[in-house]
Amino acid sequence: MKSRWKGGIKYDTPLTWLSVMVGYSYLPSIISKSAGTTYGIRLGTAQNIFQTGMYNLMDNDKHIAALGLKFNIPKMGSMGGIAYITLSYQFQYLVQKSVSKNGIRIDMGTGAQDPALLNSYLLNPRYSYGGMNHSMFVEVGMKI
Numbered sequence: 001m002k003s004r005w006k007g008g009i010k011y012d013t014p015l016t017w018l019s020v021m022v023g024y025s026y027l028p029s030i031i032s033k034s035a036g037t038t039y040g041i042r043l044g045t046a047q048n049i050f051q052t053g054m055y056n057l058m059d060n061d062k063h064i065a066a067l068g069l070k071f072n073i074p075k076m077g078s079m080g081g082i083a084y085i086t087l088s089y090q091f092q093y094l095v096q097k098s099v100s101k102n103g104i105r106i107d108m109g110t111g112a113q114d115p116a117l118l119n120s121y122l123l124n125p126r127y128s129y130g131g132m133n134h135s136m137f138v139e140v141g142m143k144i
Contacts, residue, residue, distance in 0.1 A: 017072045024065050026064075029062075060097050061097075069087050072084050081144035084139075084140075084142070085140050091132065093131075094129070094132070
């Protein structure tokens with residue numbers, strides 16, 4: 001299993017009402033690259049089947065970077081505490097991944113290939129994906 005790691009820094013600026021936060025993390029996929037071609041036993045069909053490519057899971061290795069600004073609003077009047085507003089942006093890069101589901105299904109009883117079972121592959125295709133995600137967040141809160 002790959003290791004995951006993350007780190008971040010918060011800097012309280014000389015302006016007492018402003019903090020800047022940055023962070024980065026790497027999150028490896030929980031699914032191995034061979035998940036689309038590994039062998040497994042599918043139970044509960046008309047006959048128990050020994051099959052490759054039976055897993056149809058999607059996940060990527062991810063690089064995640066974040067930037068945030070926190071604004072503290074001083075206590076005013078009868079307010080219960082210090083209010084704050086946090087604005088943040090997150091960028092995720094999903095590493096390109098391709099999964100090939102090209103195994104055959106074999107009847108465990110006879111060892112024969114059954115072409116009638118080909119339809120199951122229409123629900124378990126080959127795929128390739130990756131890309132980027134962008135997110136923005138706004139948080140309003142109060143320290144009491």
